[in-house]
Amino acid sequence: MSERLQSGLHLDAEILNAFAEGALPAYEREQALAHLAVCADCREIVFLAEQAQPVPAADTQAESRWQRWLRSAPMFGIGIGAAALAGALIFALTLRTHRAAPPTVAPQTASTHLPAPPLPPEEAPPKVAPPPRPLRAHPPAVNALEPSPLYKPVPQPPTVDSRSRESVTALNGRGYVGSGYGSAAAPTGGMGSGSGAGAAAGVMPITPTAAPPTGAADAAPQSVSEMVTVTPTTQEMTVESAHVASALPLRAMAKMRSVQPALQPLPSKLPAATVVSSGTRTLAADSAGALFLSLDAGQHWTRVATQWKGKVTQLRLAPAAATQLSGQEQLMDSDEARASAVAATGADAISPPAAAPAPAKSPTPVAFFQLVTDKGAVWVSSDGLNWQPSP
Amino acid sequence: MEKFPNPCSWYPPSVAAYREGVDGIRPQSEDLNLAVAPQSLDSESGLPARLVDELWLAAEAASMDLSRDEFEQILLAVGAKHQFGLGPEVAHSATRQESFLRALQLRDLALAQACALGRDAAWQQFIARFREPLTQAAVAITRSSSLGPELADSLYADLFGLREHDGIRKSPLASYSGRGSLMGWLRASLAQRFVDHHRRTHREEPLEDDAGFAATESTPTPPPEELAALSRSLAAVLEDLPAEDRFLLASYFLDQRTLQQIAQVLRVHEATISRRLKRLTVHLREQLLKNLHASGMSRRAAEEALGTDPRDLSVNLRSVLQASATPAFSLKEAKSESR
Numbered sequence: 098m099s100e101r102l103q104s105g106l107h108l109d110a111e112i113l114n115a116f117a118e119g120a121l122p123a124y125e126r127e128q129a130l131a132h133l134a135v136c137a138d139c140r141e142i143v144f145l146a147e148q149a150q151p152v153p154a155a156d157t158q159a160e161s162r163w164q165r166w167l168r169s170a171p172m173f174g175i176g177i178g179a180a181a182l183a184g185a186l187i188f189a190l191t192l193r194t195h196r197a198a199p200p201t202v203a204p205q206t207a208s209t210h211l212p213a214p215p216l217p218p219e220e221a222p223p224k225v226a227p228p229p230r231p232l233r234a235h236p237p238a239v240n241a242l243e244p245s246p247l248y249k250p251v252p253q254p255p256t257v258d259s260r261s262r263e264s265v266t267a268l269n270g271r272g273y274v275g276s277g278y279g280s281a282a283a284p285t286g287g288m289g290s291g292s293g294a295g296a297a298a299g300v301m302p303i304t305p306t307a308a309p310p311t312g313a314a315d316a317a318p319q320s321v322s323e324m325v326t327v328t329p330t331t332q333e334m335t336v337e338s339a340h341v342a343s344a345l346p347l348r349a350m351a352k353m354r355s356v357q358p359a360l361q362p363l364p365s366k367l368p369a370a371t372v373v374s375s376g377t378r379t380l381a382a383d384s385a386g387a388l389f390l391s392l393d394a395g396q397h398w399t400r401v402a403t404q405w406k407g408k409v410t411q412l413r414l415a416p417a418a419a420t421q422l423s424g425q426e427q428l429m430d431s432d433e434a435r436a437s438a439v440a441a442t443g444a445d446a447i448s449p450p451a452a453a454p455a456p457a458k459s460p461t462p463v464a465f466f467q468l469v470t471d472k473g474a475v476w477v478s479s480d481g482l483n484w485q486p487s488p
Numbered sequence: 489m490e491k492f493p494n495p496c497s498w499y500p501p502s503v504a505a506y507r508e509g510v511d512g513i514r515p516q517s518e519d520l521n522l523a524v525a526p527q528s529l530d531s532e533s534g535l536p537a538r539l540v541d542e543l544w545l546a547a548e549a550a551s552m553d554l555s556r557d558e559f560e561q562i563l564l565a566v567g568a569k570h571q572f573g574l575g576p577e578v579a580h581s582a583t584r585q586e587s588f589l590r591a592l593q594l595r596d597l598a599l600a601q602a603c604a605l606g607r608d609a610a611w612q613q614f615i616a617r618f619r620e621p622l623t624q625a626a627v628a629i630t631r632s633s634s635l636g637p638e639l640a641d642s643l644y645a646d647l648f649g650l651r652e653h654d655g656i657r658k659s660p661l662a663s664y665s666g667r668g669s670l671m672g673w674l675r676a677s678l679a680q681r682f683v684d685h686h687r688r689t690h691r692e693e694p695l696e697d698d699a700g701f702a703a704t705e706s707t708p709t710p711p712p713e714e715l716a717a718l719s720r721s722l723a724a725v726l727e728d729l730p731a732e733d734r735f736l737l738a739s740y741f742l743d744q745r746t747l748q749q750i751a752q753v754l755r756v757h758e759a760t761i762s763r764r765l766k767r768l769t770v771h772l773r774e775q776l777l778k779n780l781h782a783s784g785m786s787r788r789a790a791e792e793a794l795g796t797d798p799r800d801l802s803v804n805l806r807s808v809l810q811a812s813a814t815p816a817f818s819l820k821e822a823k824s825e826s827r
Binding site: 107109110111113114115117118119120121122124127128130131133134135137138140141142143144145146147148149150151 | 573574575591621624625626628629660663664665667668669672673675676677678679680682683687731732734735737738739742743745749752753755
């Protein structure tokens, strides 16, 4: 043991304290331990000094640990808060989307229609945040959406179209979702991308802040087909809607909304794969291919007896259905008539109601509905109950 | 019981009273036998000015009326005293010196040395920081609310430099070099004084009167020749043990410290101490049996000498160590005496 370690016969307070606090270098600690092993007095001093050390309270110690931890990682705490906020927002958005979305909507054809959602007009539509996709052509939809030859559109001055666009834009800005979940942005998007009758079809995200219309509206009512992709949290729903008039007046759209209540679940408890409606008469095929008919706009359903082979994969309105509107044209003013006609040929349900008398001149029932089976067979029906193969 | 000397009561302390009372004999800094005495420094060795400035600011030495040059001298003296934390044969690099100095308790070091130099500002800080903790520590060490303040007063008088040694006032604070905390140093000084005082006042009393060792008296001891062989074997085995193991054995078997107390001193977990003790006793028993057998004792006789049960070995070991080592100071003695 070096002289430095000894103060007389014992270690001095400096070394004893440094030993107790672990501040001695290794070689000096060995020397101190060697002395402590044989010196009871110095051991006693070490233990006495150790026992005199105040012991902090457990709560205070735990609190100080948390404080030290938070102090050491302030950004981590902020990150936790931000993550919690983001999680709450995502959860709220998911819940809202889930409530607004139908149980399952399978991809539908261009002529497939969805009833209006139960959301009130003033409620904001669910925000879906997929990046905007470029519009893509959809030739079959364009073909199916051609205006009826019986409907003679009257050329309208540009001011009318401009007013209509503004109305639709304003309505959409308040959160109106249109006739289907996929058509929320259809008026603006369709108009923005449409350059002629049935010229534009594409895919675009649902967003209340869709791009304002940029293209000049034509005088004639135009129909477009849009593929709108809705992306909820669990599944991707692709809805291909709907013929939307480029110059759909606000009054007509409000009426369309009013006659489109929410669909009740199908008796099969399966999700509707495709839905088509004409007035209050609505047809729906579930995911198993069974067909159901509702005479009260989807409130009550009746299963239609299978008269075809295979499963129903597609429902659509027959082009001839539009011809039935001719008798109604005199009953409406020009705006409403145009809106109804366009809707009847496409998106929404303002078509000749079920109670409307059929044209007397027609010797055979007009085929309002068409269904396509999984084997490709096409069947037609005028009432949705009695079907016959398409000639 | 003899009271602790209390030449200066510092409850409540008053710096003004201190100044009035000690101004007449207040030593000059050169009179104090400080570790930082300038003559003890190597004039050739110096510290980088940047480092000194940084450490001086970190120590808040200016608030203790300690100049930068004084603080540099203190740092140099501490480094020379402890060889910058290296062994005597190891060369001191500048990096090593800097790391050693940075590891010091700079603020405590400046405070202690400034107090040793008699700076009023430093004493004000010292009293503000350590008055109550020192008394509490003294009460904890003595386990007496009456002896504790007396012990604290006695230490404070020495720290204050009221006592002269060979005509020179010395403050024990000058020996503090900042390797541990100043509060820890004060606790160790208190414990040292308490043990010294107890030894001084109980030097003549036999240990047999102490109740703490009564149990060892009833322990059956082996015959003298076996005990002598056992003592020789035990001394040989203990010499081969590392210092920490010997400290562990002495603390546990001689001082009867608890595992928790030993663990706190050695800064390891209590379970670690338990495992090491168990391993040590087994090792000791094997080595003792081996040595006894090598010394001519039959294995059976050696086992009988130790006892077949390991717990008997511990009792025997304690008895042997008790007879061969310095008797451990027992707090029970002090407590019984203080009553």
